[in-house]
Amino acid sequence: MYTRLSILVVVFLAIGTVDSKHKHHQKGNEPDFVKNLTNSQRSSFFGIVKNPGISFQQKDDKLVKWAEDNNLSEQYAEFSKNMTIHKEEVSKNISGVIDRLAAAKVEVDKVNADLSLTKIQRDEKIDELKKTYPQEIPTLFYIGGLFEHPRRNETKGSEGKGGRRKHQ
């Protein structure tokens, strides 16, 4: 049950991203599964995927049925699996970033505490740290921004690329 739910979340979010890219005419970035759909298949597929008023379980059932009706069960199952794997990888990556955040902050604090540095040198040191902590440093600055610019504090729902969830 848990697995099925997470598959749905994955498909929904991933397709949302894919679809907003499509709107911006970047069809080349779509997964092959979506790229291969006919216009009518695409429209019925996203009609289900983007429906915000049905449960994720219902969405999964409808998509499985849709795939059967379109003779795409095998491809859809593989696509679904790919999305699950992708989502798990993202989740693992997020956990990794969280695990390294404290260590990255120690390093950033050290640089900021070194008054012998010029602004240029400090920026260079931070850039250097980004090689070790490519996601962690920007994340720390993002967190800092929540306090320095409290208005950014309302960025709930902007986690999808293109922030499409804002428009719903």
Ligand SMILES: *[C@@H]1O[C@H](CO)[C@@H](O)[C@H](O)[C@H]1NC(C)=O
């Ligand atoms: C997409 O279509 C191409 C060409 O027909 C096919 O080779 C490929 O396997 C399809 N990919 C998916 C994911 O359905």
Ligand SMILES: *[C@@H]1O[C@H](CO)[C@@H](O)[C@H](O)[C@H]1NC(C)=O
């Ligand atoms: C469904 O796919 C199978 C195997 O690819 C094919 O033989 C069959 O003709 C397809 N049926 C329809 C209705 O497209």
Ligand SMILES: *[C@@H]1O[C@H](CO)[C@@H](O)[C@H](O)[C@H]1NC(C)=O
């Ligand atoms: C699933 O991922 C594999 C490996 O990345 C890729 O070759 C395949 O086309 C994908 N299949 C679908 C249906 O998206």
Ligand SMILES: *[C@@H]1O[C@H](CO)[C@@H](O)[C@H](O)[C@H]1NC(C)=O
């Ligand atoms: C997860 O992190 C690895 C290592 O940094 C990276 O290669 C991979 O692309 C990331 N996966 C995703 C889905 O972002």
Ligand SMILES: *[C@@H]1O[C@H](CO)[C@@H](O)[C@H](O)[C@H]1NC(C)=O
């Ligand atoms: C975020 O906003 C809420 C109210 O909108 C405020 O009470 C809180 O102090 C803000 N948090 C930060 C870190 O600025």
